[in-house]
Amino acid sequence: MNMMVPALSRCILRGVAVAIVALPLYAAPALATTIERVVSPGGIEAWLVREPAIPMIAVDFAFVGGAVQDPAGKAGTANLVASLLDEGAGDLDSKTFHARLERKAIELGFQAERDTLRGMLRTLTENRDEAFEDLRLAVTAPRFDQTDVEIIRAQILSTLRRAATSPADIANLRWWQTAFADHPYGRPVDGTLESVPAIGVDDLKDYTRRVLARANLKVAVVGDIDAEAVKSMLDRVFGALPAQPELKPVATVSPQGLGRRIVIKLDVPQAVMAFGGPGIARKDPDFMAAYIVNHILGGGTFSSRLFREVREKRGLAYSVSDSLVWLDHSALFLGGTATRADRAGETLELIDKEIRRLAENGPTADELAKAKAYLNGAFALNLDTSSKIAALLVQLQCDGLGIDYFARRPEMINTVTLDDARRVAKRLLDGGLLVTVVGRPEGLASTSAD
Amino acid sequence: MSKILPFVLALAAASAPAVSAWAGPDIAHFTLGNGLEVVVVPDHRAPVVTHMIWYKVGAADETPGKSGLAHFLEHLMFKGTAQNPGNGFSQQIAAIGGQENAFTASDYTGFFQRVPREHLKEMMAFEADRITGLVLTNEVVRPELNVVLEEQNMRVANNPSTRLSEQMDAALYLNHPYGRPTIGWRPEIESLDRDDALAFYRRFYTPNNAIVVIAGDVTPEEIRADAEETYGKIVPRAEISPRRRPQEPPQEAPRTVTLADSRVEQPSVNRYYLAPSRTTAKPGESEALEVLAHVLGTGANSRLYRALVVDQGMALNAGAFYSGTALDYGKLGVYGSPTPGKTLHDVEAAIDTVLADVSEHGITADELDLAKNRLIADTVYAQDNQATLARWYGAALATGETVDMVRDWPEAIRAVSADAVREAARTWFNRRASVTGYLVNSLKSEEKHS
Numbered sequence: 066m067n068m069m070v071p072a073l074s075r076c077i078l079r080g081v082a083v084a085i086v087a088l089p090l091y092a093a094p095a096l097a098t099t100i101e102r103v104v105s106p107g108g109i110e111a112w113l114v115r116e117p118a119i120p121m122i123a124v125d126f127a128f129v130g131g132a133v134q135d136p137a138g139k140a141g142t143a144n145l146v147a148s149l150l151d152e153g154a155g156d157l158d159s160k161t162f163h164a165r166l167e168r169k170a171i172e173l174g175f176q177a178e179r180d181t182l183r184g185m186l187r188t189l190t191e192n193r194d195e196a197f198e199d200l201r202l203a204v205t206a207p208r209f210d211q212t213d214v215e216i217i218r219a220q221i222l223s224t225l226r227r228a229a230t231s232p233a234d235i236a237n238l239r240w241w242q243t244a245f246a247d248h249p250y251g252r253p254v255d256g257t258l259e260s261v262p263a264i265g266v267d268d269l270k271d272y273t274r275r276v277l278a279r280a281n282l283k284v285a286v287v288g289d290i291d292a293e294a295v296k297s298m299l300d301r302v303f304g305a306l307p308a309q310p311e312l313k314p315v316a317t318v319s320p321q322g323l324g325r326r327i328v329i330k331l332d333v334p335q336a337v338m339a340f341g342g343p344g345i346a347r348k349d350p351d352f353m354a355a356y357i358v359n360h361i362l363g364g365g366t367f368s369s370r371l372f373r374e375v376r377e378k379r380g381l382a383y384s385v386s387d388s389l390v391w392l393d394h395s396a397l398f399l400g401g402t403a404t405r406a407d408r409a410g411e412t413l414e415l416i417d418k419e420i421r422r423l424a425e426n427g428p429t430a431d432e433l434a435k436a437k438a439y440l441n442g443a444f445a446l447n448l449d450t451s452s453k454i455a456a457l458l459v460q461l462q463c464d465g466l467g468i469d470y471f472a473r474r475p476e477m478i479n480t481v482t483l484d485d486a487r488r489v490a491k492r493l494l495d496g497g498l499l500v501t502v503v504g505r506p507e508g509l510a511s512t513s514a515d
Numbered sequence: 516m517s518k519i520l521p522f523v524l525a526l527a528a529a530s531a532p533a534v535s536a537w538a539g540p541d542i543a544h545f546t547l548g549n550g551l552e553v554v555v556v557p558d559h560r561a562p563v564v565t566h567m568i569w570y571k572v573g574a575a576d577e578t579p580g581k582s583g584l585a586h587f588l589e590h591l592m593f594k595g596t597a598q599n600p601g602n603g604f605s606q607q608i609a610a611i612g613g614q615e616n617a618f619t620a621s622d623y624t625g626f627f628q629r630v631p632r633e634h635l636k637e638m639m640a641f642e643a644d645r646i647t648g649l650v651l652t653n654e655v656v657r658p659e660l661n662v663v664l665e666e667q668n669m670r671v672a673n674n675p676s677t678r679l680s681e682q683m684d685a686a687l688y689l690n691h692p693y694g695r696p697t698i699g700w701r702p703e704i705e706s707l708d709r710d711d712a713l714a715f716y717r718r719f720y721t722p723n724n725a726i727v728v729i730a731g732d733v734t735p736e737e738i739r740a741d742a743e744e745t746y747g748k749i750v751p752r753a754e755i756s757p758r759r760r761p762q763e764p765p766q767e768a769p770r771t772v773t774l775a776d777s778r779v780e781q782p783s784v785n786r787y788y789l790a791p792s793r794t795t796a797k798p799g800e801s802e803a804l805e806v807l808a809h810v811l812g813t814g815a816n817s818r819l820y821r822a823l824v825v826d827q828g829m830a831l832n833a834g835a836f837y838s839g840t841a842l843d844y845g846k847l848g849v850y851g852s853p854t855p856g857k858t859l860h861d862v863e864a865a866i867d868t869v870l871a872d873v874s875e876h877g878i879t880a881d882e883l884d885l886a887k888n889r890l891i892a893d894t895v896y897a898q899d900n901q902a903t904l905a906r907w908y909g910a911a912l913a914t915g916e917t918v919d920m921v922r923d924w925p926e927a928i929r930a931v932s933a934d935a936v937r938e939a940a941r942t943w944f945n946r947r948a949s950v951t952g953y954l955v956n957s958l959k960s961e962e963k964h965s
Contacts, residue, residue: 098561118560119898152815160825163815167885170892189895216824219854223781223831230778232673332777334672335665366609367593368602377602380661383669403669405661435610442612446629449561449731450900 098448100458102468103292105299111284112458112468113295116451120190122288124200124298125455127181127463129281129393130312133249134272139264141256142272143177145214145221149269150175150184152213154202159213162199171196173203177254180393181463182276187452190289193298201302204277209269218261225258232337232503235329236401239501240339243327244320250395278310279303285458287451317394319343323497326413326512336409336506340387340416341399342496345489347391347464354481354489356389357436361428362420362494363387363400366439370419375402381412391464398493409506417498424494427487440478539898542908543735544918547747550723554908554918555738556730558901564731565902566638567627568646569909571726572719574699575621575692575760575842581711583699586619587663588712592626593617594655596648604641613638621693622842623913629902632732639727639745646720646749649713656709664705667698676954679774679785683952686770687787690761691843723751726912730905760843763789766948773953781831782955783852784859784866789948790837792845794915801839802927803939804847808837809886810878810936811869812849818873819849823865829857833866842914847943859953870944877937891925 101113135142151166151173153159166173172187173196184204188196228234238253245251256264282303286295320343345355356364363371363386375385387400404412428436448454461470502509543555577584595601608615613630626645628638671677681696688694698704727746729738766789793801812819812835823830833851849870851862878886897903911921920927 116560119895121895121899123899160816160821164885167814167816167889170889172896187896189892212825216828220831223852226780230780335668337673367605367615368609376662378658380658381665383662383666403665403673405665405668435606438610439612442610442631443614444612445561445563445631446612446614449558449563452899 098454098471100468100471101292103286103295103299105296105304107300107304109279109282109284109299109303111286111295111299112462113285113290113292114287114451114454114458115289115291116287117289119451120289121451122186122188122190122193122196122286122290123451123455124186124284124286125183125459126282126284127183127459128276128278128310129181129283129463130276130310131178131181132252132254133179133315133394134276134312135249135252135256136268136272138260139256139268140252140260141221141254142264142268143182143276144255145217145261145264146269146272147175147177147182148217148221149209149213150203150207152217153208153210154199155206155208157202158208158210162202165195166199169195171199173199175203179250179254183459185455193290193294197298197302201305204303205305207273209266211266214266214269218264221255221261222258225255225261228255229258230331232331232333232335233401233403235331236337236339236501236503239327239329239503240341240399240499243322243325243501244341244397244499245318245395246321248318249315250318250392274307275311278307280308281310281312282306283459283462285455285462287455287458315394319395320397320499322499324499324512326500326502326509328506328509328511329501329503330505331503333504334406335403336406336412336502336504336509337401337403338409338413338500338502339399339401340413340498340500341397342494342498344389344391344396344398345493346396347466349396351485351489351492352391353477354485355493357433357440357478357481358423358428358486358490358493359387359389359398360436360440361432362423364389368435370423371400371416374415374419375404375412379415381405381408381415385416406505407507409502409504410508413500413502413509420494420498423490425491427483427490430483433481433483433486437478437481441475444474539894539922540904542918542922543738545735545739547722547742549747549749549751551742551746551749552726552912553738553742553746554726554728554912555733555735556728556901556904556908557733557735558730558904559732562632562732563629563901564632564635564729564733565627565629565905566635566642567625567728567905567909568642569623569625569726569728569913570720571623571724571755571758571913573620573622573624574695574697576719576758577692577695577715579692580703581707581715582695583663583704584707584711584715585624586698587660587704587707588715589617589619589624589626590659590663591651591656591712592645592649594659595650596644597650598644598648599641600650604645607637607641619697621697623910625909625913627902627905635729635731635733636741636745639741642727643745643749646722646725646746647752649716649720651709651713653709656712660704660707663698664701667701667704671696671698672701675774675776675779676783678776679772679952679954682772682774683785683787683950686772686950687789687846688844689763689766691763692760693841693844718753719755721751721753721755722746722749724753724755726909728905728909728912730901758842763844769946770950771953772950773955773958775955775958777956779954779956781852782859782953783850784863784951784953785850786848786866786949786951788847788943788945790839790845790847790943792841792843792914793839793911793920794842795844796839799927799931799935800939801837801845802924802931803935804837804839804845804943805890805928806883806886806931807873807878807936807939808835808847809890810882811835811873813889818869819851819866822869823851823862827865829854829865830862833862840910840914840916859955863951870940874937874940874944877933877940880933883931883933883936887928887931890928894925
């Protein structure tokens with residue numbers, strides 16, 4: 066009975082949310098948060114925020130080299146590794162390992178993303194030594210026992226079977242497959258019903274050996290712990306990993322299929338859509354202007370143009386939004402909505418029109434001012450929990466933005482002029498859209514024989 | 516600050532807990548002259564604040580035939596007031612980089628903003644104005660009804676497992692309005708209009724039916740003054756009668772429902788049992804149910820997962836839950852999904868064996884300790900997130916609990932005995948007060964399974 070029905074949450078399509086490796090998190094001035102760079106005697110770096118107010122510690126980390134490092138024909142390897150790293154390590158089988166974690170209420174989890182394999186540890190301060198030991202075992206001595214591999218594999222296959230009839234998953238998957246055909250980004254992070262059964266224990270061990278190394282490791286620690294304790298943790302937990310990873314080179318690409326519309330029939334009441342095109346790289350000087358333009362189009366708040374036109378004025382959909390997605394080897398913007406089948410054509414036309422209008426005329430001075438104010442003010446909300454701070458610090462390291470990014474960010478926002486915004490709106494939004502539609506949309510057909 | 520509460524020390528003599536309870540922040544709670552309750556949860560780590568208003572009205576308070584009205588009104592609350600017309604409130608939140616949303620459940624409706632601290636009083640003024648100042652025209656009401664219908668499509672109609680869950684609730688409650696979906700039955704949503712919304716609004720939205728929860732970088736003293744100047748000025752406009760809903764008669768027959776959808780790729784069996792809520796339970800009873808559900812069904816070493824997934828290899832997943840935050844009834848649930856080749860019947864029988872065992876023999880001392888440690892640690896982890904704390908207090912108070920009950924919950928968990936858990940299992944795993952739901956691909960395939 067406690068089913069919550071958020072009225073206005075802009076539920077991004079699940080698959081799209083997974084696809085977004087980097088959330089838009091930005092700094093405002095005068096934050097209480099002080100970031101310390103800590104380097105262990107063994108040379109491992111971490112960014113630390115000390116927060117003694119609550120007796121807990123959050124450790125987040127990432128190994129660069131996520132699902133893009135899956136072997137050919139074995140998409141889903143990184144995902145399977147991530148699902149198994151907490152299923153037993155060293156002399157401890159899965160049951161014993163889980164019991165150790167549970168006894169001290171230690172939370173340990175891993176997740177594969179396109180560019181990174183991420184880990185997360187949460188412990189009460191009083192249990193930190195045991196927590197660090199559990200983490201050391203998980204990253205340096207995972208077992209991959211066949212029984213556990215088969216249990217987890219069966220669960221992943223079940224998830225994939227479910228996704229095969231979920232409109233949002235289908236729309237998203239097809240979008241990425243089309244935009245990144247013949248590139249690792251086109252392969253689903255979770256793998257496919259064909260690829261996951263082909264992954265052997267040797268593949269898991271090989272992936273772990275190649276990717277889990279020190280040189281491609283980014284660590285953030287937030288909580289009730291000091292720099293000295295972090296240093297000794299870093300060497301103890303990660304010190305035994307190889308110095309260098311063995312990563313396959315990944316080509317830099319732009320999304321393909323612009324101007325195409327692909328309709329996939331499924332017997333559901335709505336038409337679920339994914340739409341997007343090329344974005345702007347994280348380190349491009351125009352990135353911040355692009356971020357502002359995207360915010361005005363379909364990001365952030367209940368006042369974006371898409372929200373107003375599609376939802377508020379016409380009631381065509383419950384959710385409509387888009388985000389900038391930046392990856393190590395590509396950049397894009399990607400949005401989604403779920404709309405009435407009989408008005409799907411109208412909805413898509415409206416979205417297309419709003420994108421073209423913004424590309425041609427740019428935002429108004431008022432919209433630009435409001436977007437800047439929003440981005441400057443919103444930052445503090447991303448720094449109010451240890452977990453959020455830890456995730457942000459890992460992201461900043463992965464993006465190579467520097468420990469002084471918080472201080473530089475306000476100026477990066479404030480110096481974007483209306484001319485910049487207009488120029489970048491055209492650069493970002495004028496390239497045409499790749500659209501995937503799932504359902505029984507009336508008045509919409511594929512643009513080519515799919 | 517002492518990290519260990521005195522009562523824990525007293526109990527620690529018997530078995531040393533691996534996890535200490537932690538007192539958390541000092542909560543302030545007071546009531547204004549107009550009957551509006553205020554709860555303040557200080558968290559000084561970041562200069563932000565979470566501001567929520569909870570109305571003690573939800574889907575279970577709707578008139579029969581008007582299901583979905585509480586949720587529809589929640590959407591309409593964003594349409595502006597005489598003093599702040601249109602989306603002025605949302606625009607202002609966006610202008611300061613804030614976040615906002617709202618939610619509806621069976622027992623309450625809530626609205627919140629997360630903003631930089633210095634904007635709190637402004638938010639309080641906006642929210643106070645919205646208690647009685649809403650202005651609705653058909654021009655804004657009609658498109659919003661379409662939005663809600665698309666929300667129903669997206670959340671329910673597109674999703675077979677949500678549809679099963681709706682059918683199970685309808686079968687579980689023979690007489691109580693918890694049997695109605697919060698979002699409403701679609702034909703009834705379609706008939707809702709402006710007059711329905713305004714009548715509901717005038718009847719239930721009044722300061723004497725609301726709780727304001729403020730968590731963040733604030734002190735109770737400043738909040739008290741600001742609350743008097745904003746909320747304190749709103750005149751109560753309705754008498755609120757005690758919330759007496761039709762209660763359940765003695766339930767005599769187990770029910771089963773089967774939802775068939777050709778998109779179901781992964782069958783599952785779910786069972787709900789009627790149980791007491793924290794508000795209606797005898798002392799210690801709901802805490803025993805929490806421990807019971809944890810031991811049975813949370814994590815890889817829980818009884819159900821261990822037996823069905825690991826030892827017998829017949830299920831992909833299995834678990835249990837207890838939801839206890841409700842005015843009238845809680846819910847105890849178990850579920851499992853068969854591996855390919857196994858049937859729902861196999862899984863259901865295996866679940867029943869585990870339930871029978873725990874009802875007869877209870878749980879071990881070790882299981883009891885592990886569950887308590889985990890549940891208590893969760894309350895420490897929750898302190899990391901001011902919005903989580905605000906939701907805890909808001910939901911509890913809106914469902915008849917007290918501030919003390921929330922604050923002392925770790926103590927109540929620590930006091931649970933193995934006997935109480937066995938007693939809870941014997942009492943509440945009562946098939947006659949249960950509904951079992953099967954999610955299948957077609958009704959024909961289910962016949963084969965049973």
